[in-house]
Amino acid sequence: MLANLPYYVAAWLFLCGLYGIVRSRHLVHTVISLTVLQSSTYVLLLAIGFRKGGYAPIFADIAPGVITVDPVVQALMLTDVVVEVTVVALLLAMVVKAFEKGGTTRPDDLRFMRG
Amino acid sequence: MTEKRRLLLFFAGAIGVASVYCAGIRNMPPFGHYRGPYGDVIARLAVYERHTTDTVNAITYDYRGFDTLGEEFILFSAVTGVMLLLRPETQERRRRETEGENPESFRDRAALSETVQVFTTGMFGFAVLFGIYIGTHGQLTPGGGFQGGVIIAAAPMLLYVAENTDAFRRILSHPLMEFFEALGAAGYAVVGLVALAFSAPFLTNVLPLGKTGDVFSSGTIAVISACVGVEVGAGFMLVTYEYLREILSREKNTED
Amino acid sequence: MMILGAGLLVLIAISALVIVRTDDVTNQILALSFYGLLFALLFFLFQAPDVALSQITVGAIALPLMVMLAITRMKHRGELKAQGQAEKGHD
Numbered sequence: 069m070l071a072n073l074p075y076y077v078a079a080w081l082f083l084c085g086l087y088g089i090v091r092s093r094h095l096v097h098t099v100i101s102l103t104v105l106q107s108s109t110y111v112l113l114l115a116i117g118f119r120k121g122g123y124a125p126i127f128a129d130i131a132p133g134v135i136t137v138d139p140v141v142q143a144l145m146l147t148d149v150v151v152e153v154t155v156v157a158l159l160l161a162m163v164v165k166a167f168e169k170g171g172t173t174r175p176d177d178l179r180f181m182r183g
Numbered sequence: 184m185t186e187k188r189r190l191l192l193f194f195a196g197a198i199g200v201a202s203v204y205c206a207g208i209r210n211m212p213p214f215g216h217y218r219g220p221y222g223d224v225i226a227r228l229a230v231y232e233r234h235t236t237d238t239v240n241a242i243t244y245d246y247r248g249f250d251t252l253g254e255e256f257i258l259f260s261a262v263t264g265v266m267l268l269l270r271p272e273t274q275e276r277r278r279r280e281t282e283g284e285n286p287e288s289f290r291d292r293a294a295l296s297e298t299v300q301v302f303t304t305g306m307f308g309f310a311v312l313f314g315i316y317i318g319t320h321g322q323l324t325p326g327g328g329f330q331g332g333v334i335i336a337a338a339p340m341l342l343y344v345a346e347n348t349d350a351f352r353r354i355l356s357h358p359l360m361e362f363f364e365a366l367g368a369a370g371y372a373v374v375g376l377v378a379l380a381f382s383a384p385f386l387t388n389v390l391p392l393g394k395t396g397d398v399f400s401s402g403t404i405a406v407i408s409a410c411v412g413v414e415v416g417a418g419f420m421l422v423t424y425e426y427l428r429e430i431l432s433r434e435k436n437t438e439d
Numbered sequence: 440m441m442i443l444g445a446g447l448l449v450l451i452a453i454s455a456l457v458i459v460r461t462d463d464v465t466n467q468i469l470a471l472s473f474y475g476l477l478f479a480l481l482f483f484l485f486q487a488p489d490v491a492l493s494q495i496t497v498g499a500i501a502l503p504l505m506v507m508l509a510i511t512r513m514k515h516r517g518e519l520k521a522q523g524q525a526e527k528g529h530d
Contacts (some may be wrong), residue, residue: 071213071215072208072211072213072214073214073445073448074214074318075208075211075214076205076208077354077448077449077451077452079200079201079204079205079450080454080455081452082450082451082458083197083200083201083475084455084456084458085455085457085459086193086197087193087197088459089460089527090189090190090193091186091189091190091193091461094287094462094464096464096467096506096509096510097462097464097467099506100234100458100464100467100471100506101458101459103471104455104458104459104474104504107455107474107478108454109236109487110458110478110482111448111481112528114481114482114485114487114490115214115485115523116217117217117218117222118214118215118217118485118486119215119217120215120216122217122486123486124486124487125222125238125239125486126236126237126238126239126324126325126488127230127236127237127238128237128323128324128396128487130235132226132227132230133227134232136222136226136238136486137217137222137485137486137487138219138221138222139222139225139226139229139238139239140221140222140225140242140247141222142239142487142489142490143239143240143242143243143247145487145490145493146239146243146327146329146490146493147243147250147254147255147329147490148253148254149329149490149493149494149497150258150329150333150415150493150497151254151257151258151261152497152502153497153498153501153505154258154261154262154418154419154422155257155261155451155503156502156505157261157262157265157267157422158261158264158265159504160506160508160509161264161265161268161269161425161426162268162281163513164268164269164426164509164512164516165268166514167267167513167516168482168516169522173513179508237489239487239489239490240489317492325488325489325491325492326489326492327489329493330489330492330493330496333493333496333497333500333501334496336501336502337496337500337501340504419501421506422505423508426505426508426509426511427511427512427514428507429512429515430511430512430515
């Protein structure tokens with residue numbers, strides 16, 4: 069089981085983030101828990117692409133043909149990390165606006181948003 | 184639904200998810216035994232096909248360049264969303280003009296020592312230079328447009344920390360910032376359209392590939408990386424300015 | 440090397456729980472910054488330097504920065520509202 073530790077940690081991070089969203093009393097806390105939720109996918113993706121004894125896929129120092137880890141998965145994660153922070157900025161702008169209109173940051177008290 | 188009931192429902196669901204997930208992990212290849220063919224194929228061929236030494240950036244800007252175009256536009260629309268949400272509304276502008284300013288909270292700070300101010304302001308130049316270096320060497324070493332753009336955009340915060348809010352506000356509220364963000368986003372699409380002029384599919388690498396290891400190598404990868412760097416940097420600076428707009432205009436009024 | 444990776448993963452799991460259980464938002468930003476740095480270390484161990492560079496600049500600097508800007512703006516609005524109510528109360 070220890071050999072598959074990254075997979076279990078990915079599931080644990082996912083459930084932690086979800087627990088934070090369910091239990092949060094402050095809207096900014098909800099957004100940060102969403103960040104934790106998203107970071108679980110980074111651990112899972114990297115764990116899939118890892119190869120024991122593999123080098124980093126940058127061939128500036130090593131000769132092409134040496135065993136490396138998977139570069140495709142890293143390319144997926146590179147843009148993901150940067151785009152995540154911009155989406156968090158958008159979510160926080162919505163939180164700021166909800167605070168200005170509603171006067172509170174507790175999700176349970178924002179009653180004017182109910183249909 | 185009360186909080187206790189919500190938590191109970193969550194725990195019931197979490198136990199279900201965890202058990203199904205653990206049953207699924209048992210059939211996966213063990214950690215460290217990567218099986219898939221694509222990673223090995225690209226790692227072996229990217230250096231020869233694209234004359235680049237950084238295969239991750241070759242995948243991001245060339246082999247899967249269309250996905251990165253989509254992600255860049257996610258960034259662009261998120262920045263547009265922030266600017267739309269946080270723009271000053273007409274009620275606020277009218278109220279801010281009528282009522283007097285009383286910003287005492289900004290005056291009772293301890294003054295920053297001059298050594299710290301001078302060093303931090305000096306570091307701003309180094310930070311921008313480092314960001315440009317990382318952004319333009321994406322095809323050779325780890326780096327590229329996204330990272331370089333974020334470093335450049337985080338550099339003006341050094342000015343804010345050094346209490347040089349005048350320069351900070353003048354940099355962030357420059358009218359050309361929106362132009363540069365749009366230029367970066369459109370530049371990526373234009374580079375893709377240039378390939379159509381060479382009668383090749385959209386976003387093909389049609390520029391001369393150069394020698395591996397040079398800065399001017401690997402064709403469109405360097406150009407796309409520069410466009411993305413400009414767009415990410417300008418986008419982050421716009422978002423920072425939108426959040427701090429009121430606080431900065433108040434500090435401007437106190438210093439007069 | 441594998442022991443370091445395992446220890447880092449356990450530390451990440453613990454600090455995720457810490458982030459989620461912290462109630463004060465300003466304290467959460469510090470925990471988030473630490474969490475981002477741990478991730479950058481993990482990416483280095485997983486032989487992913489590009490992603491580690493992204494994570495250092497974004498997850499340890501830009502993300503806490505964005506959250507701090509939002510909290511500052513909300514506090515600023517709270518002060519404005521309190522001043523407005525105080526002035527209305529004096530009238």
